[in-house]
Amino acid sequence: MSTSAKTIGVVGTGVIGAGWAVRALSRGYDVVAWDPATGAQDKLHSAIERAWPAATKLGLFPGADQSRVDFASTPEELASRVDWIQENAPENEEVKRPLLRSLAAASGPDTIIASSSSGLLPSRLQDGCEHPERILIGHPFNPVYLLPLVEVVGGKQTSKATIEAAVAHYDDLVMHPLVVRHEIEGYLSDRLQEALWREALHLVNDGIATTEELDDAVAYGPGIRWAGMGTNLTFHLAGGEQGMRHMLHQFGPALKLPWTKLVAPELTDELIEAMASGCADQADGRSIAELEQLRDDYVLSVMRSLRPLDLGAGRIVAEREARIHESSAVQPWNEGADIDAPLELYSAVVEPDWVDYNDHMTEAAFLTAFGWASDKLFRFIGIDEAYRGAGHTFFTVETHLNYLREASLGEPLRFTTQVLGVGDKRLHIFHSMYHRESGELLCTTEQMLLHVDTGSERTAPILAHPAAALAAIAGAHRSLPKPDQVGHTIGVS
Numbered sequence: 001m002s003t004s005a006k007t008i009g010v011v012g013t014g015v016i017g018a019g020w021a022v023r024a025l026s027r028g029y030d031v032v033a034w035d036p037a038t039g040a041q042d043k044l045h046s047a048i049e050r051a052w053p054a055a056t057k058l059g060l061f062p063g064a065d066q067s068r069v070d071f072a073s074t075p076e077e078l079a080s081r082v083d084w085i086q087e088n089a090p091e092n093e094e095v096k097r098p099l100l101r102s103l104a105a106a107s108g109p110d111t112i113i114a115s116s117s118s119g120l121l122p123s124r125l126q127d128g129c130e131h132p133e134r135i136l137i138g139h140p141f142n143p144v145y146l147l148p149l150v151e152v153v154g155g156k157q158t159s160k161a162t163i164e165a166a167v168a169h170y171d172d173l174v175m176h177p178l179v180v181r182h183e184i185e186g187y188l189s190d191r192l193q194e195a196l197w198r199e200a201l202h203l204v205n206d207g208i209a210t211t212e213e214l215d216d217a218v219a220y221g222p223g224i225r226w227a228g229m230g231t232n233l234t235f236h237l238a239g240g241e242q243g244m245r246h247m248l249h250q251f252g253p254a255l256k257l258p259w260t261k262l263v264a265p266e267l268t269d270e271l272i273e274a275m276a277s278g279c280a281d282q283a284d285g286r287s288i289a290e291l292e293q294l295r296d297d298y299v300l301s302v303m304r305s306l307r308p309l310d311l312g313a314g315r316i317v318a319e320r321e322a323r324i325h326e327s328s329a330v331q332p333w334n335e336g337a338d339i340d341a342p343l344e345l346y347s348a349v350v351e352p353d354w355v356d357y358n359d360h361m362t363e364a365a366f367l368t369a370f371g372w373a374s375d376k377l378f379r380f381i382g383i384d385e386a387y388r389g390a391g392h393t394f395f396t397v398e399t400h401l402n403y404l405r406e407a408s409l410g411e412p413l414r415f416t417t418q419v420l421g422v423g424d425k426r427l428h429i430f431h432s433m434y435h436r437e438s439g440e441l442l443c444t445t446e447q448m449l450l451h452v453d454t455g456s457e458r459t460a461p462i463l464a465h466p467a468a469a470l471a472a473i474a475g476a477h478r479s480l481p482k483p484d485q486v487g488h489t490i491g492v493s
């Protein structure tokens with residue numbers, strides 16, 4: 001993983017270009033953008049502003065700053081100033097080919113130029129460009145700042161080194177680069193998406209279903225399965241004990257029945273009207289910006305719910321968290337380092353899946369948030385994936401929460417952590433949760449944790465490095481006043 005600073009060039013700043021800009025900015029990189037449309041600069045700034053809360057929830061790297069974006073006055077100027085060019089002009093060869101040619105002529109021969117095209121052949125796009133071996137497709141998904149998939153497709157002249165550099169680059173942006181091994185139109189995912197979309201257009205055109213009914217047919221069923229397992233593994237499970245083999249025997253013959261129509265319907269005015277008015281009905285007065293926010297919230301929730309299962313995009317969420325931690329300004333404890341009293345290692349905003357129907361944080365969510373604060377403490381003292389992988393961790397055995405004020409959706413939070421005591425195998429801690437802007441204390445928790453050997457499931461002494469860290473922190477926190485809530489019991493008299 002490369003950690004050096006980069007300047008990313010974003011050419012064409014519509015839906016996808018703005019999405020790339022947010023992804024690069026949230027990674028802590030600089031962006032230089034160019035778009036020929038009047039007002040493009042203002043539009044880009046407001047798109048970044050709209051997407052920033054979602055990008056923040058996914059996690060910002062150190063240095064991430066919405067304002068680190070500059071507009072170039074020509075594509076040539078952009079090409080001369082950046083380390084990587086991502087082209088996002090309209091999906092039209094007549095527009096993209098001359099644009100790529102001028103970007104290639106104005107950039108150094110080692111600057112990679114990736115087109116976000118949804119389906120054009122890279123061999124045709126790179127044809128006639130200087131140093132065509134550094135040109136390829138990097139096809140993302142909307143919203144680019146959240147969805148990890150990017151298809152990497154080389155053309156006939158693309159070098160192996162360019163493909164490898166693209167995989168490394170997108171991995172560095174904490175995405176899931178999927179190398180499409182054979183150059184085909186539409187690549188992999190748009191071949192799949194288009195088959196579904198074509199059938200939807202037929203079903204509306206034939207008056208069989210509305211756009212809403214078709215969306216229900218996805219959202220309440222197969223769509224939920226797709227997020228974690230895709231189509232094939234899902235169908236493997238639909239075949240019972242014998243998996244896909246039985247599935248094919250049972251449903252395979254149906255593939256020959258006229259269930260689907262392989263040729264797209266004519267885009268008549270009536271069909272366009274039926275699709276557009278169907279979607280307008282579904283939007284029910286909500287603006288695109290409102291729907292975007294709703295989409296970002298549920299995409300984040302789905303990705304996060306897959307995290308503990310280490311499935312699909314959930315793996316990327318965990319990876320991003322670990323990498324942000326690695327590169328974060330808070331250096332893990334080491335011998336002789338100054339220790340803040342109390343420690344301040346975690347901040348967050350109240351998430352949509354943390355609140356109840358009143359938009360207030362639930363009891364379980366307070367514990368979740370304090371769990372993250374503990375996780376930050378663990379990482380600070382050297383308890384990470386490797387430590388846990390080697391069979392050592394802390395288990396919480398007692399928790400005492402004191403709720404002082406409710407926290408509402410979207411409110412910014414900061415947490416402090418005080419080590420009250422540490423023994424051979426035990427750790428006594430106290431977290432406080434504050435409103436990050438008003439400074440109000442919202443909730444506290446006092447916890448006792450036991451260090452365990454996960455193999456034997458028995459308590460075991462804390463290993464040397466975290467033990468030394470905890471002893472040092474406990475020493476630095478000894479002079480802190482004991483918080484009022486510590487040691488309270490519940491009673492009526």
Ligand SMILES: NC(=O)c1ccc[n+]([C@@H]2O[C@H](COP(=O)([O-])OP(=O)(O)OC[C@H]3O[C@@H](n4cnc5c(N)ncnc54)[C@H](O)[C@@H]3O)[C@@H](O)[C@H]2O)c1
Nearest residue numbers: 012013014015016017037088089090091116117118140142
């Ligand atoms: N929208 C999606 O879901 C999606 C997903 C993946 C990939 N893509 C691909 O991304 C690319 C951009 O799509 P979009 O949805 O952002 O379109 P868009 O219409 O939102 O944005 C296109 C932008 O390109 C600008 N532009 C016009 N002519 C240009 C030129 N000559 N040079 C540079 N910029 C120019 C326009 O002013 C506009 O801002 C397309 O290739 C598309 O296939 C789109």
